[in-house]
Amino acid sequence: MGKQWWKDSVVYQIYPRSFNDSNGDGIGDIKGITEKLDYLKELGIDVVWLSPVYQSPNDDNGYDISNYREIMDEFGTMKDWEEMLDGMHKRGIRLVMDLVVNHSSDEHAWFAESRKSKDNPYRDYYIWRPGVDGHEPNNWGSIFGGSAWQYDETTEEYYLHLFSKKQPDLNWENPTLREEVYELMSFWLDKGVDGFRMDVINFISKEPGLPDAEVTSPDKYQWGGDYFVNGPKFFEYMKDMNERVLSQYGAMTVGEMPLATPEDGVKYTDEKDGIVSMLFQFEHMDVTSGPGGKWDQQPWKLTDLKKIISKWQTELHGRGWNSLYMENHDQPRSVSVFGDDQSYRVESAKMLAAWLHLLQGTPYIYQGQELGMTNVYFDSIEEYKDIETLNMYKEEVEEKGREHEEILQAIHKKGRDNARTPMQWTDEQHAGFTSGTPWIKLNPNYTEVNAKKALSDENSTFYFYKELIRLRKEHDIIVHGDYKLLLEDNEQLYVYTRSYKDQTLIVAANFSGENVTHELDESLQGGNLLIKNYESTSDKLEQTSTMRPYEVKAYLI
Ligand code: GLC
Ligand code: CA
Numbered sequence: 001m002g003k004q005w006w007k008d009s010v011v012y013q014i015y016p017r018s019f020n021d022s023n024g025d026g027i028g029d030i031k032g033i034t035e036k037l038d039y040l041k042e043l044g045i046d047v048v049w050l051s052p053v054y055q056s057p058n059d060d061n062g063y064d065i066s067n068y069r070e071i072m073d074e075f076g077t078m079k080d081w082e083e084m085l086d087g088m089h090k091r092g093i094r095l096v097m098d099l100v101v102n103h104s105s106d107e108h109a110w111f112a113e114s115r116k117s118k119d120n121p122y123r124d125y126y127i128w129r130p131g132v133d134g135h136e137p138n139n140w141g142s143i144f145g146g147s148a149w150q151y152d153e154t155t156e157e158y159y160l161h162l163f164s165k166k167q168p169d170l171n172w173e174n175p176t177l178r179e180e181v182y183e184l185m186s187f188w189l190d191k192g193v194d195g196f197r198m199d200v201i202n203f204i205s206k207e208p209g210l211p212d213a214e215v216t217s218p219d220k221y222q223w224g225g226d227y228f229v230n231g232p233k234f235f236e237y238m239k240d241m242n243e244r245v246l247s248q249y250g251a252m253t254v255g256e257m258p259l260a261t262p263e264d265g266v267k268y269t270d271e272k273d274g275i276v277s278m279l280f281q282f283e284h285m286d287v288t289s290g291p292g293g294k295w296d297q298q299p300w301k302l303t304d305l306k307k308i309i310s311k312w313q314t315e316l317h318g319r320g321w322n323s324l325y326m327e328n329h330d331q332p333r334s335v336s337v338f339g340d341d342q343s344y345r346v347e348s349a350k351m352l353a354a355w356l357h358l359l360q361g362t363p364y365i366y367q368g369q370e371l372g373m374t375n376v377y378f379d380s381i382e383e384y385k386d387i388e389t390l391n392m393y394k395e396e397v398e399e400k401g402r403e404h405e406e407i408l409q410a411i412h413k414k415g416r417d418n419a420r421t422p423m424q425w426t427d428e429q430h431a432g433f434t435s436g437t438p439w440i441k442l443n444p445n446y447t448e449v450n451a452k453k454a455l456s457d458e459n460s461t462f463y464f465y466k467e468l469i470r471l472r473k474e475h476d477i478i479v480h481g482d483y484k485l486l487l488e489d490n491e492q493l494y495v496y497t498r499s500y501k502d503q504t505l506i507v508a509a510n511f512s513g514e515n516v517t518h519e520l521d522e523s524l525q526g527g528n529l530l531i532k533n534y535e536s537t538s539d540k541l542e543q544t545s546t547m548r549p550y551e552v553k554a555y556l557i
Helices: 030-035 037-043 078-090 109-114 175-190 234-244 262-269 302-316 345-357 387-399 404-414 451-455 461-474 476-480
Strands: 011-014 047-050 067-071 094-099 149-152 157-160 195-198 252-256 278-280 293-297 362-366 482-486 493-500 503-510 516-519 528-532 544-547 552-556
Touching: 030 037, 030 078, 037 078, 037 461, 067 078, 067 175, 078 094, 094 252, 175 234, 234 262, 262 278, 262 302, 293 404, 302 482, 302 493, 345 461, 345 503, 345 552, 362 461, 387 404, 451 461, 461 476, 461 528, 476 493, 476 503, 493 516, 503 544
Parallel strands: 011 047, 011 362, 047 094, 094 195, 195 252, 252 278
Antiparallel strands: 149 157, 482 493, 493 503, 503 552, 516 544, 528 552
8 A cells, every 4th residue: 555545545434423323222333333334335435534432421422531442331342343443444444543632531540630639640641720819720711611721629720621621631741641642542553543533633732821812702711722722832742743653653644623724734744744644624614604603604605615725725735635524523514504405405415525525635524424414403402412512502592691593593503413413324213323212313304315215326425425436546636636726706606627747627516506607718628527416417528508506517638
């Protein structure tokens, strides 16, 4: 295998709790994944990114780890996990595990020790500070609401938690803690995993002194990101981790990096001097956010999306490497946000797929995306399970007195549970996900949208994804070509070219529900049709053409 095998790979993300339940307890599990490996093989993906399966009290569904070397009871045993890995490798599928080391669970043995006394050997595994005049050590807010500090009575100090209070931040300043992380990484690499997806990895280095954040909102607590996003020692820590651990294995790494810019991207993914194989940036996901942030969803403009994507495509070309994603377990379903999940569900799901997969980078498919799964619209807050959503609801409705309806609508648009409803396998009870009671309600459209139906329909989104994955293996231009945006100001059509050697690939995507006529340069004509989402599509590229609602087509000239 080539050194950078991830460049021509396609990754499939599994959120285990919602993927497939093998024992009827309503919770997806590892055996359930093993049962579906042939399904993944059929789709043709190369790599699985598995969201956390480690022991966890599930305050944040496994992103709060209480033992990094054990499998969560609800998900099965280490033997199940080994069988799953074996099954993957036998099918030529690689496995990337989630590495959550910005924080652990407060139920981790390290934290149980750490909170016991100020001179406990584990004290400095976490970030403890005394209060200031009876208040928190600084004004930082937690990403999941409230203060980022929790008072602990035993030692009368506060600990830092950028996420929930059950997710205390690890202290990367402490070399012993860094050693522990390296060791647990080696533990999994020695077991045969092929890489890591690194959870909020660019938050690990905090500015010494932990200064107060600038006051930018009327809230009590403020966004302290200036003092921990891409912090002062982040690069150094990661360099060390690469030298000490990752370089020994040739592992693939993808760093989740909120607020990363293309300049950061170039630096972090540089082939020689970088720290990760690729990153998850968020800029394109935030194109729908208004001034109030993620819960303030606004109509978005295609020209804004073009600017963001084009900037990343151009700046990283030949200098770094990026991931391509429109969905994951933290984001709503892309067809509901960027397509039309009612009248043109299949067309728009395919359009988004081709538009994304033909850009430069490593594409990620989130479970169910290959079926065109959609957002869910639960009508009661009781149906929601996600800690972020529930904390936000409580704060906004119960504490600030905002309207239930308004907040529920924000949740419909952006809540993380949109992506966490169970995978839709069949049109039978609970979509074939479980024989018991699912831990979270299903999207009622499973009778229409499900894998069984998709597999029996050659025009399904499933087979469209399969074709895109196949094309990547066949055409180097998809992996290596450089990118150029056409029709820059058009608010409905996204048209771009890729060029490599003497070839040009042109991709035209209609992001609107209308017919749109456009004209191309004379040099862009003829060629051969590579992929399309409407039955009758001209075999040759024409200079003037009318794109139908959510139509996509790509030609190789
Ligand atoms: C990442 C994960 C998200 C989790 C958070 C805290 O953003 O993707 O699911 O809640 O980190 O670990
Ligand atoms: Ca189960």
